Amino acid sequence: MCTDVGSNLEHKYAVVHVSGMPQVILHIINAIRSLPPHTPCFDTAVASGLGTLDSRSAAVFIKQLAQANMVNRAWELFNSLRALQAAGKTSELLSLLDVYSYTAMISLCSNNREVALAQELSQEMVALGIQRNVHTFSGALMRPAVRCVLWSADVQLPSAK
Numbered sequence: 001m002c003t004d005v006g007s008n009l010e011h012k013y014a015v016v017h018v019s020g021m022p023q024v025i026l027h028i029i030n031a032i033r034s035l036p037p038h039t040p041c042f043d044t045a046v047a048s049g050l051g052t053l054d055s056r057s058a059a060v061f062i063k064q065l066a067q068a069n070m071v072n073r074a075w076e077l078f079n080s081l082r083a084l085q086a087a088g089k090t091s092e093l094l095s096l097l098d099v100y101s102y103t104a105m106i107s108l109c110s111n112n113r114e115v116a117l118a119q120e121l122s123q124e125m126v127a128l129g130i131q132r133n134v135h136t137f138s139g140a141l142m143r144p145a146v147r148c149v150l151w152s153a154d155v156q157l158p159s160a161k
Contacts, residue, residue, distance in 0.1 A: 024052050025061045032065070032073050041073055042080035050077070051092055059100035066108055078105050085128075099125070103136045 028049040032041045053061060065074040081097050102125050109118035125132055 024049055025057065025064055028061065029064055029068055029070070032070060033068070040076070040080075042077055046077070047080075047093065050096065053096065055096050055098045055100045058096040059104040062101060062104040062108070071108060074105070074108060097128075097130075099130055099133055099136065102130060103133070106136060 028046055031046055031049065035041055050058065050061075062074045062078065065071065065077075078101065081093055081101075084091050085094055085097060102121055106118045106121050109115070109121070122132060122136065125136070
């Protein structure tokens with residue numbers, strides 16, 4: 001449990017599942033949404049809320065940020081975690097930098113046709129000793145590559161019926 005100090009109210013995050021998603025994810029997304037655009041979100045209660053998540057829930061959180069049109073905030077949080085690690089700092093949040101969060105971020109690259117960035121994150125996983133899985137390769141690395149090839153060739157895929 002953690003206290004949401006960003007709202008100046010004593011509010012405990014509870015990990016309650018709503019439609020298969022932990023309630024804490026909704027709380028964190030709402031806390032980020034309420035911040036002014038250029039206010040860093042990692043230095044607020046958001047970091048405390050992240051501490052209540054396991055790594056798979058953190059990956060769901062990343063995807064939910066993207067669906068809420070806050071991809072930039074997903075990158076901000078992910079890069080803040082990477083900066084903690086690069087600085088050699090110790091934090092319970094560093095456990096969130098694993099195959100699930102990296103794969104979620106690589107998957108975000110596919111939505112923006114950023115194959116080079118997806119490959120860079122994959123190589124970073126190797127350098128950090130993070131084992132890549134089938135989802136990292138098939139869903140996260142292959143999808144952006146195929147989309148970019150189709151996009152550059154101006155190929156229109158048929159819509160699913």
